[in-house]
Amino acid sequence: QVQLVESGGGVVQPGGSLRLSCAASGFTFSSYGMHWVRQAPGKGLEWVAFIRYDGSNKYYADSVKGRFTISRDNSKNTLYLQMNSLRAEDTAVYYCAKDISGVAATMDSTSFDYWGQGTLVTVSS
Amino acid sequence: QSVLTQPPSVSGAPGQRVTISCTGSSSNIGAGYDVHWYQQLPGTAPKLLIYGNSNRPSGVPDRFSGSKSGTSASLAITGLQAEDEADYYCQSYDSSLSAHVVFGGGTKLTVL
Numbered sequence: 091q092v093q094l095v096e097s098g099g100g101v102v103q104p105g106g107s108l109r110l111s112c113a114a115s116g117f118t119f120s121s122y123g124m125h126w127v128r129q130a131p132g133k134g135l136e137w138v139a140f141i142r143y144d145g146s147n148k149y150y151a152d153s154v155k156g157r158f159t160i161s162r163d164n165s166k167n168t169l170y171l172q173m174n175s176l177r178a179e180d181t182a183v184y185y186c187a188k189d190i191s192g193v194a195a196t197m198d199s200t201s202f203d204y205w206g207q208g209t210l211v212t213v214s215s
Numbered sequence: 216q217s218v219l220t221q222p223p224s225v226s227g228a229p230g231q232r233v234t235i236s237c238t239g240s241s242s243n244i245g246a247g248y249d250v251h252w253y254q255q256l257p258g259t260a261p262k263l264l265i266y267g268n269s270n271r272p273s274g275v276p277d278r279f280s281g282s283k284s285g286t287s288a289s290l291a292i293t294g295l296q297a298e299d300e301a302d303y304y305c306q307s308y309d310s311s312l313s314a315h316v317v318f319g320g321g322t323k324l325t326v327l
Contacts, residue, residue, distance in 0.1 A: 125316075127261075134217065134304065134318060134319070134320050134321040135253075135261065135304055135306075135318045135321070136318065137315075137316035137317070137318065140316070149315065151316075152312075152313055155313075185260055185261070190263070190266060197308060197315045197316065198248055198308040198310075198315070199249060199308070200308065200316055201249070201251040201263065201266045201267075201306065202251075202253075202261070202263060202306075203263045203266070203272060204263075205260040205261055205262070206260065207259075207260055208260055
């Protein structure tokens with residue numbers, strides 16, 4: 091069965107950095123695009139970033155562009171999110187999510203068929 | 216303010232039918248992009264409920280159905296059950312935003 095397990099969350103000061111990881115199993119990781127989606131406390135869902143199955147293309151929400159970097163290591167079945175210059179408004183539970191489509195995935199047809207349990211990032215002094 | 220507009224809350228008694236609307240515009244739903252729906256039970260990660268406007272993933276009961284017309288989409292739940300009490304989110308793509316992937320603000324379903 092598909093499993094996505096996030097790690098790396100914690101408390102960080104404004105301006106600090108954090109790297110999240112998402113370990114994937116139960117499917118051919120190298121054949122699927124992957125996303126990060128976040129949810130601020132008591133708020134709705136916000137898409138953060140997407141990376142194609144082979145890492146060839148990456149897309150970001152305006153709110154994180156230039157500060158966050160999505161990457162993947164297909165040899166380790168792991169997705170990453172490097173977060174720099176963190177702000178209080180980045181406080182959220184961060185979920186990694188699998189794209190429903192395989193190598194043909196495009197942003198305009200994206201949906202998320204499996205989600206991890208989430209990892210909490212708190213940006214506070 | 217979300218690009219896709221959902222009612223903050225809906226409610227219904229067990230066994231009843233409820234619908235949750237998702238209203239967009241000509242740059243997202245109205246442009247023909249698919250709508251997808253997610254269920255988020257309290258304290259858990261979201262779960263895909265409907266994809267491609269009206270398709271149910273394996274394991275999702277046929278009590279849940281989705282439809283799309285014009286610039287709006289709807290999620291219908293029939294035979295309401297206590298375990299359906301959750302937050303529901305619609306999601307689509309918007310061609311006018313660099314963020315592209317957009318969610319509705321979410322709807323809290325209360326089973327009376």
